[in-house]
Amino acid sequence: MDFTLNDEQELLRGGLTRFLATRYDLEKSRSAAKPGLGWQPDIWRAFADELGILGATQPEDWGGIGGGPVEMMLIAEALGHALVVEPYVDTAVVAAGLLRRAGGDVCADLVEKIVSGSAIVTLAATEPTSGEHWQDVSTVAHRDGDQWVLSGTKIVSSSTPLASHVLVTARTSGDRDSTGGISLFVVDIDSASTGIELHGYRTIDDRRASDIVLNGLRLPATALLGTEGGAWPSLERARDEGAAAICAEAVGCMRKVLADTVEYCKQRQQFGQPIGSFQVLQHRMVDMYMEVEKSSAAVVLAILRLEDDDTTRARAVSAAKATVGRAAQFVGQQAVQLHGGMGMTEELAIGHYFKRLTALQFEFGSTDHHVARYARLTTR
Numbered sequence: 001m002d003f004t005l006n007d008e009q010e011l012l013r014g015g016l017t018r019f020l021a022t023r024y025d026l027e028k029s030r031s032a033a034k035p036g037l038g039w040q041p042d043i044w045r046a047f048a049d050e051l052g053i054l055g056a057t058q059p060e061d062w063g064g065i066g067g068g069p070v071e072m073m074l075i076a077e078a079l080g081h082a083l084v085v086e087p088y089v090d091t092a093v094v095a096a097g098l099l100r101r102a103g104g105d106v107c108a109d110l111v112e113k114i115v116s117g118s119a120i121v122t123l124a125a126t127e128p129t130s131g132e133h134w135q136d137v138s139t140v141a142h143r144d145g146d147q148w149v150l151s152g153t154k155i156v157s158s159s160t161p162l163a164s165h166v167l168v169t170a171r172t173s174g175d176r177d178s179t180g181g182i183s184l185f186v187v188d189i190d191s192a193s194t195g196i197e198l199h200g201y202r203t204i205d206d207r208r209a210s211d212i213v214l215n216g217l218r219l220p221a222t223a224l225l226g227t228e229g230g231a232w233p234s235l236e237r238a239r240d241e242g243a244a245a246i247c248a249e250a251v252g253c254m255r256k257v258l259a260d261t262v263e264y265c266k267q268r269q270q271f272g273q274p275i276g277s278f279q280v281l282q283h284r285m286v287d288m289y290m291e292v293e294k295s296s297a298a299v300v301l302a303i304l305r306l307e308d309d310d311t312t313r314a315r316a317v318s319a320a321k322a323t324v325g326r327a328a329q330f331v332g333q334q335a336v337q338l339h340g341g342m343g344m345t346e347e348l349a350i351g352h353y354f355k356r357l358t359a360l361q362f363e364f365g366s367t368d369h370h371v372a373r374y375a376r377l378t379t380r
Contacts, residue, residue: 003300003304009071009074012053012071012074013078015051016051016053016074016075016079017078017081019046019051020078020079020081023046024043024084026349026352029084029085030206030346030352032085033202033207034202034206038162038202038208039086039162039208043084044086044117047117048115048116052065054092054114054115055092055114055115056072056075057069057071057092057096058092058096058114062100062112063112064111069241069304069307070303070304072241072245072303073248073299074248075088076088076089076093076249076252077248077249077252077255078252080248080251080253080256080356081253082252083256083352083356085206085207087120087159087162087163089242089246090159091119091122091159091163092114093242093245094242095114095123095167096111096121097234097237098234099121099167101234101237102225102231103226106222106223110186119164119165120162120165121163121164121165121166121186122158122159122162122163122165122167123238124157124167124168124169124212125235126154126155127153127154127155128153128155132365132366133177134169134235134239135177135178135232135235136176136177137176138152138153138171138176139152139153139169139170140152140171140172141171141172141183142172146221147218147219147220147221148185148219148221148223149216149219150168150170150214150216150217151214151217152214153211153212153214154212155211156211157209157210157211158203158207158208158363159207159208160189160208160210161200161209161210162208164188164189164190165186165187165188165189166186166212167187168184168185168186168187168212168214169184169231169235170184170185172228173229174229180229182232182235183224183225183226183228183230183231184224184225184231184235185223185225186223187219192217195218196213196215197212198211199211199212199213203359204358204359205355205359205360206352206355207359236310236314237313239365240306240314240364243317243321243363243365243370244320246360246363246364247295247298247299247320247321248303249360250295250324250357251295251296251299253357254288254327254332254357255292256349256353257331257335257357258289258292258331258335260349260350261335261338261339261350262276264350265281275338281338284334284337285338287330287334288330288334291327291331294323294327295323295328298320298323299320301319311377314373314377318365318370318377319370321364321367322367322371322374325360325366325370326367328357328358328360329358329361329367331357332353332354332357335353336350336351336354
């Protein structure tokens, strides 16, 4: 496969890499992630105003630059390499994609705000009983005059503590696990004073998430996005786009972990010589390198298939997610082993990357889920 970036894509990658190398300090980022706000608002504004990456993959008529899946991959990989905590994938990939496909003035306005950096939009799709299956929706919505009334519970809504708006899935018809009858609603968090409770917390990888309780939340008729009961095809695609993006992010994380591990093994002395000179450790680092390159190839294939038919897209994304999930586990664990006890301390970056690689294995479907999905799609 001949995969060559064009000049604009090279400029995008180079500019973002330089920005992160000079402006995104890991220590400052960790301080914001743990006791702080959970993100750096000035960095998010710079993503919009100086780099334009929040609109890089949005169509021009939606206020964006007009890029596509390849640009998304380049951005996500660079952000993963720098361990960026700001919610690029949740907002500029998943939520923006759902809004574009829903269409309408409300969606267009929100996408423009995402591009400008003035809005953070997230998705609340998972529930206590849904597990891996986003179509298992118990949250219900019914009409009451010119309003919608929502009741139910959402869990682990990623980045929602940082958000200005959240997209909520709710069932307007059909059985609990049916793909039909699922609708998508937008909630302006700041203006929703009653009927909603958000319980925010920090996740294992120092990100933010919320559990959401809806108890008769009233929304205007314009809060319904797209067709009533017809949100599932867009949700399924959004999940694949999110999975492909975090696979690219994981490749960036793994490249950084591998580079740091190789450098550490060159410096760490044992028996009067660098431990990197020991053949058994060299073999282990070569195995890590092979896992990273396999993951990179799988991600490229998934990215190039995102705009194909549903089955082809799903098969390629599941193959990438399964490949990357296994590689992330192997590379992360081996890096910690080669660093020794220091690999799990707060002082070294490797421990923070290891936690992120662990969490990435379960976002947008676990490794086991995607292995099973790939098998199901290839045996039809």
